Amino acid sequence: MMKKTLNRKIVISIFICLAFFYLIIIFLWGMFMNPAKYGVNYADKLVGPCKEHLFGTDAMGRDMFNRCIKGLSNSLVIGLVASVFSSVVALIFGIASAVLGGVTDKVIKLAVDLCMGLPHLVLLILISCMLGKGSLGITFSVALTHWPSLTRIVRQEVLQLRSSQYVKAAARMGKSPFTIAVTHMLPHVIPAYLIGLVLLFPHAIMHEASITFLGFGLSKEVPAIGVILSESMNYITTGKWWLAVFPGIMLLIVVILFDLIGETLKKLWNPESGNE
Amino acid sequence: MKENILKIEDLVVAFSMYKSGTFKKEKLEVIHSLSLDVDAGEIVAVVGSSGSGKSILASAVLNLLPGNAVTGGKITYKGKEITKERQKELFGKEIAFIPQSVDYLDPLMKVGKQVQGVFGTDERRKELFSKYRLEEDTKNKYPFQLSGGMARRVLITGAVMGKPDLIIADEPTPGLDLEMAKETLDHLRSFADNGAAVLLITHDIDLALNVADRVAVFYAGTIVEVAPKSDFLAGKDALRHPYSKAFIDALPQNGFKPIPGSQPYAGSLPKGCLFLDRCPYKDDACTAEQAEREIRSGKVRCAHAS
Amino acid sequence: MLLEANNITFRYTEKSPLILRDVSINVAEGDRIGIVGPSGYGKSTLAKILAGYEKPTSGTVTLDGAPLPMKSFCPVQMIYQHPELAVNSRWKMAKTLNECWHPDDFFLEKMGIEKEWLKRWPSELSGGELQRFCIARALAPETKFLICDEISTMLDVITQAQVWNILLDTAKERNMGMVIITHNLALAKRVCTKIVKAQEL
Numbered sequence: 130m131m132k133k134t135l136n137r138k139i140v141i142s143i144f145i146c147l148a149f150f151y152l153i154i155i156f157l158w159g160m161f162m163n164p165a166k167y168g169v170n171y172a173d174k175l176v177g178p179c180k181e182h183l184f185g186t187d188a189m190g191r192d193m194f195n196r197c198i199k200g201l202s203n204s205l206v207i208g209l210v211a212s213v214f215s216s217v218v219a220l221i222f223g224i225a226s227a228v229l230g231g232v233t234d235k236v237i238k239l240a241v242d243l244c245m246g247l248p249h250l251v252l253l254i255l256i257s258c259m260l261g262k263g264s265l266g267i268t269f270s271v272a273l274t275h276w277p278s279l280t281r282i283v284r285q286e287v288l289q290l291r292s293s294q295y296v297k298a299a300a301r302m303g304k305s306p307f308t309i310a311v312t313h314m315l316p317h318v319i320p321a322y323l324i325g326l327v328l329l330f331p332h333a334i335m336h337e338a339s340i341t342f343l344g345f346g347l348s349k350e351v352p353a354i355g356v357i358l359s360e361s362m363n364y365i366t367t368g369k370w371w372l373a374v375f376p377g378i379m380l381l382i383v384v385i386l387f388d389l390i391g392e393t394l395k396k397l398w399n400p401e402s403g404n405e
Numbered sequence: 406m407k408e409n410i411l412k413i414e415d416l417v418v419a420f421s422m423y424k425s426g427t428f429k430k431e432k433l434e435v436i437h438s439l440s441l442d443v444d445a446g447e448i449v450a451v452v453g454s455s456g457s458g459k460s461i462l463a464s465a466v467l468n469l470l471p472g473n474a475v476t477g478g479k480i481t482y483k484g485k486e487i488t489k490e491r492q493k494e495l496f497g498k499e500i501a502f503i504p505q506s507v508d509y510l511d512p513l514m515k516v517g518k519q520v521q522g523v524f525g526t527d528e529r530r531k532e533l534f535s536k537y538r539l540e541e542d543t544k545n546k547y548p549f550q551l552s553g554g555m556a557r558r559v560l561i562t563g564a565v566m567g568k569p570d571l572i573i574a575d576e577p578t579p580g581l582d583l584e585m586a587k588e589t590l591d592h593l594r595s596f597a598d599n600g601a602a603v604l605l606i607t608h609d610i611d612l613a614l615n616v617a618d619r620v621a622v623f624y625a626g627t628i629v630e631v632a633p634k635s636d637f638l639a640g641k642d643a644l645r646h647p648y649s650k651a652f653i654d655a656l657p658q659n660g661f662k663p664i665p666g667s668q669p670y671a672g673s674l675p676k677g678c679l680f681l682d683r684c685p686y687k688d689d690a691c692t693a694e695q696a697e698r699e700i701r702s703g704k705v706r707c708a709h710a711s
Numbered sequence: 712m713l714l715e716a717n718n719i720t721f722r723y724t725e726k727s728p729l730i731l732r733d734v735s736i737n738v739a740e741g742d743r744i745g746i747v748g749p750s751g752y753g754k755s756t757l758a759k760i761l762a763g764y765e766k767p768t769s770g771t772v773t774l775d776g777a778p779l780p781m782k783s784f785c786p787v788q789m790i791y792q793h794p795e796l797a798v799n800s801r802w803k804m805a806k807t808l809n810e811c812w813h814p815d816d817f818f819l820e821k822m823g824i825e826k827e828w829l830k831r832w833p834s835e836l837s838g839g840e841l842q843r844f845c846i847a848r849a850l851a852p853e854t855k856f857l858i859c860d861e862i863s864t865m866l867d868v869i870t871q872a873q874v875w876n877i878l879l880d881t882a883k884e885r886n887m888g889m890v891i892i893t894h895n896l897a898l899a900k901r902v903c904t905k906i907v908k909a910q911e912l
Contacts, residue, residue, distance in 0.1 A: 138430075294797040295807075297764055302811040302851075303784035316801040454839070454867025553750075579864075584749070610868060611895075655872035658897035663872035665823075667839055 141393050148386045152205065155383070159202020167195040167352055175364070178371050185371040187360065197376045199352040201383055204334045207264065211271035211337075212329040218276040220322060223283025227291065228310070237284075241277040249274060253336055254345045267346040271333045279325040286321050290314045320398045328391035331384040338380055354380045407444040410483060410571050410602035411466070414440050417477035418458075418465050432475070435461055435671045436626045437679075439478075440697055440704075445570070448593060448603040449631075450613035453623025457668060459606050462623075463575045466604075467502055468492055482571065498524055501569035505576045507556040510548040516559055517544020525566040533562045537592075554585045561592055572596055573604045578612060590616040610656070614638060622649045625668050625679040630710075632703035645705035648680050678707065712775050714738040714761065714787060714856050714888060719770035721756055730756050731767075734912045738856060738888040743879075745891045745899035748909025754892045757912070758860040761890060762789035774855075784811060788849040792861040794841035798833045805829035808844055812851040822847045822877055839870035846874065850881060856888040863898070875902055 170190035178185045184193035226237040244252070256270035290296055290313065299309050340346040341355025349356060354376055361372035418436040435458040443449045453459040464470045466480055468487070480487050482495060496502075510519055521530050534541060537558040543551075551559060557577070564572060574593060578586040594616055597603050607613055613620050614637055621631045630646040637643075640659075641650040651664045666683040675681040677692040684691065690708040697704050700711065714737070721731040730753040738744055746754050759765040761772060763779040772779055779785055791797045798807045808814065808829065819826070822843050833841060842862060849857060859878075863871035879902060882889055893899050899906050 294791055294793075295799045298789070298797060298848075299810065301763060301785045301788065303780075303782065304811075305782075313799055316799075454837075454865075454870065457837075457867070608865070608867065611897075652868055655869040656897070657872070657895065657901040661872050661875070661901050663869050663876060665873075667837060667870060668867070670835070670837070 138397070141397065145390055145393060148390050152383065152386060155198055155201050156205045157202075159199045159205075162195060162199050162202075167191050167199055175369060177369075178375075184375040185369075187357075187372055188364065193357070193372065193375060196352045196357060197354070197379050200354045200357055200376070201379055203264075203347070203351065203353050204337055204380075204383075207268050207271065207337050208330050208333040210268050211275065211333045212326055214272040215275040215329055215333070216279055216322065216326045218272075219279035219283055219325070220318075222276065222280045224287055224310075224318075226280070226284045227287035228306075237280065241280055244274060244277040249336070250339065253340050254343070257340055257345045262345060262348065264347060264351070267337055267340065270340070271336050274336075275329050275333060279322070279329065282321055282325055283318060286318050287314060290317055324391055324395045324398065327387060327394060330391075331387040334380070334387070335384055407446060408483070409442055410445050411441075411443040411604065412481045412484075413442065413462075413466070413478070414481070415478040416440070416462070416465060416480065418461055418470065419475045420471075421473050421475065431672070433671050434626070434674075436465070437674075439627045441621055441628055441631065443571070443602040443604050445602050446597055446600050447618040448597045448605055448616055449619045449621060450605040450607060450617035451621045451623050451628070452607060452610050452613050454608055454668065457623060458626050458671070459608075459623045460575055463502070463573050463604075463606055466573060467496065467500070497522060498567035499569055500571045500573070501564035501567065503560055503564045503572060503574040503577050505579070507548045507551060507560065509560070510563075512548050514547075515544065516546050516548060516551070519548075520544070520559060520563040520566060522563065522566060529566060530562070533565065537562055554588070557585065557589055561589070565596070569601060571602045571604070573606070575606045576608065577605070578607070578609065586612065587615075610637075610652070622646065622652065624648050625674060626671060627679060627706065629680065629707070630703065630705045632705075636701075636703065645700050645703055645710040646680070646707045647684050647686055647709075651683075680707075712740055712786075712855050712888070715771075715773045715776075716757075716761055717771050717773070719757070719760055719767045719772070721753065721760060721765070721768050731760075731912070734770075736761075736890075736907070736912075738890055740855070740888050741883075741886045741904075743882065743889040743891060743902060743904045745893065745903030745906040746909055746912070747893060747896050747899045747906055749894060752909035752912065754909050755860050758789060758858045758890065758892050761856075762787050762858045764789065784851070784853050786853055786855040787858065788851070788854045788856070789858040789860065790842075790845050790849055790862045792864055794838055794845045794865075795833060797845050798841060800833050802833075803829070804831055804833065804836065804844055807833070808848055810848055812853075814847055814850075818847070821880075823873060839866045839874065842866060842870075842874060843877075846878060854887065856890070857882070858890045858892075860892045861894070864893070864895075871898070878902075 168191065170186070173182065173186050173190040175188055176182050176186045182192050182194065184197060186192055222237050226234045252274050253270045256273055257266040260266035260269050296309055296313050299313060337346060338353070338355040338358070341353050342359045344359065346355055347353045357376045358373060361369070361376070364372050416436055416439045417434065419432045419434040421430050422433050439462065441449065441451070451459050451462065461470070465476060470476065482500065485491070487495065510516070517530060521527065530544070531541070534543065539555065539558055539562065543555065543559070548556065572593070577589050577593075590612065593603050593605060597618075605613065605617060614634055617634055619631055619633055620637055621628045630644065630649045632644060632649070637653065641653040644650050644653065654660045655663050664683055664685075669675060669679065669682065678684065678687070678695045681687055681691050686709050693708075695706040695708060697706050698710065716734065716736045719731050719734045720729065722729050734757060736744070746757070748754065756765065760767050763772065763781065763785050774786060779787060824843050824847060828836060828840060863874055866874065875898075881887070891899065891903055
């Protein structure tokens with residue numbers, strides 16, 4: 130039993146590093162990709178997966194592999210911007226709600242409940258349409274809808290800290306609320322916040338892909354997983370399976386990786402399960 | 406000779422933990438070759454400071470240890486080892502556990518149903534409720550609606566539902582006022598008088614001396630001395646182990662004189678006698694592991710005890 | 712200096728029952744007043760009010776006639792029953808110890824705090840060791856009164872005797888006033904100059 134669990138932590142750490150490495154490679158590869166690589170080439174229309182085109186090509190002869198990488202890379206950028214924005218909002222709201230209390234707390238709690246009460250997708254589509262779709266619309270809509278759950282976590286954490294004996298004792302030792310917040314509370318809030326941030330990522334990417342798929346997000350010319358998938362729907366009945374399968378799997382892998390990274394970090398950081 | 410109910414022989418419990426900030430796992434031995442037996446009709450109190458690992462003893466007997474624990478030694482109940490198959494038919498029936506607080510109850514389940522469990526009957530519950538002065542409508546309450554004293558009586562009711570032969574009580578009294586604590590102990594006493602064996606785990610020596618027949622002194626993860634209550638009441642000269650003597654000396658009603666030092670941490674135990682660093686009588690004989698010896702109807706792990 | 716609590720009444724909310732009713736207590740320098748009794752009589756609540764952690768529903772707590780300072784260091788400090796809850800689990804012990812003053816090596820030796828402990832995390836120390844840190848932290852030079860709420864209940868009797876011997880020495884040396892809350896009458900008889908029963912508050 131000892132032997133089996135001996136290196137769990139090392140295995141997990143290596144896994145997290147590899148996952149991050151994979152995601153960073155996709156991100157950089159897509160960022161600096163020559164647009165000609167996923168450009169139109171009518172000579173190679175609807176080619177199945179082969180050596181030159183790993184994931185095949187579409188009706189306009191675009192290489193699906195390169196388009197996928199570029200699309201995922203775009204998704205990652207949008208996901209990153211949206212989650213960072215969301216998490217900063219959550220951090221500010223969560224702390225304000227717990228520290229100020231009273232009316233502020235009530236208003237923020239109401240906003241959280243409102244956001245969580247509405248169907249996510251409807252809200253996303255509404256905001257995206259309002260801002261004229263495109264990358265701006267989608268980034269904002271994802272950013273503006275993903276803060277509530279993290280706000281709750283931060284608020285809960287801060288409330289608990291505020292009633293802890295060492296925080297109260299620090300106040301009786303004449304420490305200012307600001308000093309207490311920075312020195313006592315931040316070290317506890319940061320891990321919960323970072324995990325929340327990582328776990329926001331897959332959500333953001335999924336939602337970006339789904340509203341793009343539905344046609345309320347990125348425009349047709351932009352290489353994006355959502356666009357690729359919605360286009361592939363037209364060909365899937367004619368047996369061009371590679372148009373949907375490979376991009377779908379790629380999206381799934383990215384989302385699952387982020388989710389796994391977040392969940393394992395959570396386990397490692399939690400002293401209760403850290404030793405298992 | 407009375408029937409032996411619980412026998413713990415050379416119990417070892419270790420946790421495999423990560424060294425802080427590194428990837429190395431280390432084995433932290435928290436209980437080392439601990440032996441103890443409890444006979445029918447007696448209360449044995451295990452006394453030790455909080456955080457010294459004595460609750461782990463209860464978890465080990467009840468097989469409640471977390472997944473990263475490794476155990477050694479032998480625990481027998483009525484002469485037969487407690488195996489995985491046997492524990493299913495024993496726990497909750499013949500072996501009962503009285504936990505520290507109502508936190509151990511399901512907060513969303515009515516008390517009556519929880520107390521009755523899967524083995525109990527309604528008649529038995531009624532009988533016990535009236536015995537422990539619980540109103541019949543208590544069964545429809547949820548744990549949070551109980552007062553401290555009621556909660557304690559509910560926990561006891563749940564434990565004795567199956568007429569157990571062995572009761573393990575882990576710190577059953579903190580948070581109770583003197584009267585309620587005394588009442589709880591009286592209940593334990595009456596179990597024992599009716600032939601059950603009681604293992605009482607506590608940090609309160611006064612309490613242990615009030616109710617127990619024998620007292621086991623827990624130090625740094627093992628039991629250094631087991632002695633009849635009368636020896637503790639007689640004072641330090643009647644005791645065997647230097648730690649027990651120091652213990653008695655430090656009580657506020659006695660000398661209130663502490664010896665220096667503190668209990669060694671599980672990761673940095675001295676070789677040989679666990680009390681080595683603080684003992685006034687140490688010599689070469691103490692650097693070897695201390696085997697348990699029987700002296701004057703008590704047991705002790707000290708080469709110099711007499 | 713004189714710490715006075717005058718006609719203290721306390722309840723958590725308007726609907727909840729009274730926890731303290733019209734309690735008055737005076738503590739002068741050098742006094743060690745023990746409040747002994749079972750739980751449920753508001754002993755801990757009184758301790759929190761005396762140290763300024765809770766505001767009484769009515770009544771006042773004054774130090775030489777003036778209210779307790781709320782923004783600066785309070786000369787009335789409190790030590791808790793559970794030392795592991797009273798220190799920040801993400802701070803190393805040295806940081807906790809030096810939070811409001813910097814005890815010198817001589818003081819640490821007197822408190823029985825080993826230098827090596829300063830580099831550890833709270834989870835790597837026992838309750839008795841942590842309680843020494845909490846006591847050292849509260850014994851700043853400006854501290855004139857110390858409220859001890861069941862501070863040795865969770866410790867073994869040897870550690871209890873160690874901690875109290877240190878505390879009594881310091882209290883006598885500095886002529887501090889103390890309020891000692893405990894359920895252990897034998898302990899109160901040992902350490903207090905005067906004993907009040909919680910039921911008679």
